[in-house]
Amino acid sequence: MPATMPAETSTEPPDSDGTGALLTYVLRQGDRSMVLAQRLLENLAHSPELEEDMALANVALDLIGQSRLLYTYAGQVEAGGNAEGGSAADPSSQPHDEDHYAYWRPDTAFTNPLLVEQPNGDFAHLITRQFLHDAFAAPYWQAMTASTDNTLAAIAAKAVKETAYHLRHSRGWVVRLGDGTEESHRRMQVAVESLWRFTDELFEHDDVEDRLVRQGVAADPATLAAAWRDTVTSALAEATLDQPSDAHMRSGGRYGRHSEAFSYLIGEMQSVARAHPGASW
Amino acid sequence: MSSDWPAWEVFVRARRGVGHVHAGTVHAPDATLAVENARDLYTRRNEGVSLWVVRSADIVTSDPDERHSMFDPAADKTFRQPTDFELPPDVAHM
Numbered sequence: 001m002p003a004t005m006p007a008e009t010s011t012e013p014p015d016s017d018g019t020g021a022l023l024t025y026v027l028r029q030g031d032r033s034m035v036l037a038q039r040l041l042e043n044l045a046h047s048p049e050l051e052e053d054m055a056l057a058n059v060a061l062d063l064i065g066q067s068r069l070l071y072t073y074a075g076q077v078e079a080g081g082n083a084e085g086g087s088a089a090d091p092s093s094q095p096h097d098e099d100h101y102a103y104w105r106p107d108t109a110f111t112n113p114l115l116v117e118q119p120n121g122d123f124a125h126l127i128t129r130q131f132l133h134d135a136f137a138a139p140y141w142q143a144m145t146a147s148t149d150n151t152l153a154a155i156a157a158k159a160v161k162e163t164a165y166h167l168r169h170s171r172g173w174v175v176r177l178g179d180g181t182e183e184s185h186r187r188m189q190v191a192v193e194s195l196w197r198f199t200d201e202l203f204e205h206d207d208v209e210d211r212l213v214r215q216g217v218a219a220d221p222a223t224l225a226a227a228w229r230d231t232v233t234s235a236l237a238e239a240t241l242d243q244p245s246d247a248h249m250r251s252g253g254r255y256g257r258h259s260e261a262f263s264y265l266i267g268e269m270q271s272v273a274r275a276h277p278g279a280s281w
Numbered sequence: 282m283s284s285d286w287p288a289w290e291v292f293v294r295a296r297r298g299v300g301h302v303h304a305g306t307v308h309a310p311d312a313t314l315a316v317e318n319a320r321d322l323y324t325r326r327n328e329g330v331s332l333w334v335v336r337s338a339d340i341v342t343s344d345p346d347e348r349h350s351m352f353d354p355a356a357d358k359t360f361r362q363p364t365d366f367e368l369p370p371d372v373a374h375m
Contacts, residue, residue: 049286049308050308051307051308051309051314051318051321051322052318054318054321054322054325055317055318055321058321058325168317169317172313172314172317176310176311176314
């Protein structure tokens with residue numbers, strides 16, 4: 001395995017180089033957290049209650065914190081070293097910082113799953129998107145606490161508590177609204193139906209995951225899928241909601257194929273940083 | 282919509298060994314969400330290790346109109362206060 005790797009952020013499935021696989025993998029997780037946080041923050045001041053606005057802002061801030069750690073690590077990986085003190089390809093070169101990945105990549109370079117970029121609808125839609133994500137993220141970070149990559153395991157140790165709470169909160173709402181009034185039940189069923197087609201992508205695996213799972217770096221998507229389905233099935237049953245069929249699943253986000261609405265989301269997120277490069281506040 | 286959601290009084294315990302102290306109020310449709318809302322509003326800066334919530338409507342209060350007969354008689358009972366005791370010099374943290 002060559003010691004150096006061209007410093008580029010590719011959205012293609014990586015070649016056989018381990019650094020490329022790790023970088024791609026770390027960015028996928030960072031993008032997932034970042035984009036979902038951005039969608040949540042778009043909704044700020046539009047929750048049904050002030051208290052719920054606070055709750056969702058807290059969730060978003062947790063997610064941004066996770067993506068910051070992941071992006072910072074991505075910079076170290078891309079620079080050719082790793083957090084365990086591996087030798088940098090070029091000691092004089094500065095690794096990309098977290099802002100590079102958030103603000104200076106084009107929309108097509110983001111590798112988040114399509115679920116988390118889905119535009120905000122009503123509150124039922126927002127909380128269902130959150131729940132379908134959290135049901136993945138909670139077991140994901142739990143599994144990642146055992147990662148053989150020390151940095152990812154350390155990030156997981158922090159994230160696992162945060163996401164366990166996110167799941168508790170979003171699951172509570174799914175049950176509350178699904179098993180609520182006729183109108184809230186109807187809206188929840190519509191939300192579940194419209195978002196279900198984006199859930200398979202959470203468990204997709206290509207050469208990146210397959211390689212890192214073998215090394216014990218990444219959580220096994222197959223195991224996560226089983227945990228996710230248990231969580232979702234039980235919550236939907238408790239919420240008296242029908243579980244949709246698995247037909248017509250969508251994917252492509254991890255290869256930079258996003259919806260049109262995604263470009264506006266990223267454009268807005270990046271506008272200040274790009275209008276005032278290097279500014280600090 | 283706040284009229285739809287009842288108010289809950291929030292009590293926070295800052296650390297083991299001290300009591301829960303009233304912190305404020307949240308709105309929530311049920312007890313579970315009251316605890317979650319209290320967590321997000323009153324412990325977001327590391328203020329607590331334990332939370333109580335109780336529906337505001339369930340709090341029984343003293344009558345403000347009775348406050349003179351309730352509380353004024355304690356005003357001149359200075360012998361109930363420890364101010365006349367002299368502390369030994371070696372006693373700290375009193």
